[in-house]
Amino acid sequence: xxxxxxxxxxxxxxxxxxxxxxxxxxxxxxxxxxxxxxxxxxxxxxxxxxxxxxxxxxxxxxxxxxxxxxxxxxxxxxxxxxxxxxxxxxxxxxxxxxxxxxxxxxxxxxxxxxxxxxxxxxxxxxxxxxxxxxxxxxxxxxxxxxxxxxxxxxxxxxxxxxxxxxxxxxxxxxxxxxxxxxxxxxxxxxxxxxxxxxxxxxxxxxxxxxxxxxxxxxxxxxxxxxxxxxxxxxxxxxxxxxxxxxxxxxxxxxxxxxxxxxxxxxxxxxxxxxxxxxxxxxxxxxx
Numbered sequence: 001x002x003x004x005x006x007x008x009x010x011x012x013x014x015x016x017x018x019x020x021x022x023x024x025x026x027x028x029x030x031x032x033x034x035x036x037x038x039x040x041x042x043x044x045x046x047x048x049x050x051x052x053x054x055x056x057x058x059x060x061x062x063x064x065x066x067x068x069x070x071x072x073x074x075x076x077x078x079x080x081x082x083x084x085x086x087x088x089x090x091x092x093x094x095x096x097x098x099x100x101x102x103x104x105x106x107x108x109x110x111x112x113x114x115x116x117x118x119x120x121x122x123x124x125x126x127x128x129x130x131x132x133x134x135x136x137x138x139x140x141x142x143x144x145x146x147x148x149x150x151x152x153x154x155x156x157x158x159x160x161x162x163x164x165x166x167x168x169x170x171x172x173x174x175x176x177x178x179x180x181x182x183x184x185x186x187x188x189x190x191x192x193x194x195x196x197x198x199x200x201x202x203x204x205x206x207x208x209x210x211x212x213x214x215x216x217x218x219x220x221x222x223x224x225x226x227x228x229x230x231x232x233x234x235x236x237x238x239x240x241x242x243x244x245x246x247x248x249x250x251x252x253x254x255x256x257x258x259x260x261x262x263x264x265x266x267x268x269x270x271x272x273x274x275x276x277x278x279x280x281x282x283x284x285x286x287x
Contacts, residue, residue, distance in 0.1 A: 004120070006042040008112045009035045009147055009287065010097045011104040011140070012170070012256060013249045015215040017192035018185075019154050026139055027185060030154035030194060032215075034166050035147050036284040040105055041094040042071075042112060046087060053090045059280075060095035060105075063178070070110035073137045074117070081133070083123050098280060100178030102250025104144060110137045111144030147287065154196030166286045167205055171240075171257040171265045172249075173233050173272060174280040179223060179252040188222040209244050212258065216247065223252040230255060236275065240268035 012034050019028035040058070047053065054071050056064050071091055078084045091113075097105030114134055118125045125133070127145075134141040135157070142159060143150055149162040202208045224231035230253050237246035237257035242264030246257040259265040265283045273281050 003043055003045040004116070006044070006112050006116055008040040008042050008093070008097075008105070008108045010038045010040075010108060011035050011144060011249075012172075012286075013102065013217065014212055016217040016219060016250070017154070017194050017215075018188060018190060018218040019192055019194070019196065028154050028156060028196070029152055030192070030196060031152040032200070032212075033143060033150040033152065034168065034286045035149075036168075036170055036172075037287050038097060038103075038172070038282060038284050040097050040109060042109060042116075043092045043094075044113070044116065045090050047090045049088045052088050055092045056095055057092055058094040058096055060098045064095070064099060070106040070137060070141070071113060074110050074113045077133060077136060078117060078123075083125075084117065084121065098174045098254065100180075101174050101254035102179065102248060102252050103172070103174075103254050104140050104250065107138050107140035108144045110134070110141045114141075115145060149286075151197075151200040153200075154194070158196075160200060162200065164202060166208060168208075168286040169259040169262045169265045170284045170286065171237060171243075171259060171268050171272075172254055172282050172284060173237060173257075173276070174254045175229050175233055175276070176279060177227055177229065177253040179227060179230075181251045184219055184222055184226065184251040187226065188219055190218045190221060192218055209258065213245055217249075219251050220248050223248055227253060233276075233279075236272060237268065240264070240271065243268065 014032045017030040021027050052075050093109055097103050099105055131142045134145055149166055151160040233255045234246050242260040244258045249256050269281050269283050
């Protein structure tokens with residue numbers, strides 16, 4: 001059977017404001033999201049078996065439950081809704097994105113699989129239907145259905161896709177620490193008083209950097225209190241030459257730095273690798 005390969009890119013929360021808590025336990029959030037060129041690789045093919053075969057490889061395969069993950073959730077959901085019948089698939093995901101890091105690797109895997117099945121299996125799901133399925137898998141999954149800069153307005157479920165291209169030089173450091181999103185939100189006391197927005201527009205990169213400097217991630221204080229090593233990483237990144245700003249992405253534990261150019265980002269990467277040789281440290285560009 002033909003084997004297809006899919007690049008599953010990671011997302012970055014450039015900003016994150018926590019708004020009110022919803023009845024389902026989630027919170028409304030207002031967030032500016034971009035995607036960078038780091039990616040997992042999904043290999044998928046049809047098999048003659050009666051059962052699906054899902055496996056993980058790569059640096060960050062450890063700790064992923066092969067029986068319960070976003071890939072199995074996609075297959076189970078499609079079969080439950082009878083969108084896939086009497087077929088089995090072999091899926092391997094090479095995990096280059098650390099899980100439990102706030103980089104959305106698992107959500108990206110799910111979204112890319114949904115798009116794959118919709119296209120290759122000719123499910124003919126429109127944007128509304130595929131978004132509804134995606135939201136049943138996880139809060140972040142609908143965001144990853146399109147690889148475009150995105151603004152979460154803070155209104156329940158509203159996703160604005162932006163036409164603007166961001167050109168950001170990124171340094172990402174993962175301190176080998178899985179942050180519990182549930183625990184972080186439960187302990188978080190910072191609720192932004194900002195009102196949900198219905199639009200978002202930034203003309204150029206200079207204005208984007210200035211905007212980001214005046215924003216933050218509402219979860220950062222809670223994350224650094226629970227996991228003190230994250231605060232150290234943020235401070236180390238921020239102190240590097242050419243770093244505009246540094247903060248966590250999502251609910252952590254990955255920390256990002258935005259740099260004036262890639263040369264400075266690479267130099268900072270080398271210094272941080274010397275200081276923290278066991279941490280994963282990568283440079284990347286937004287796409």
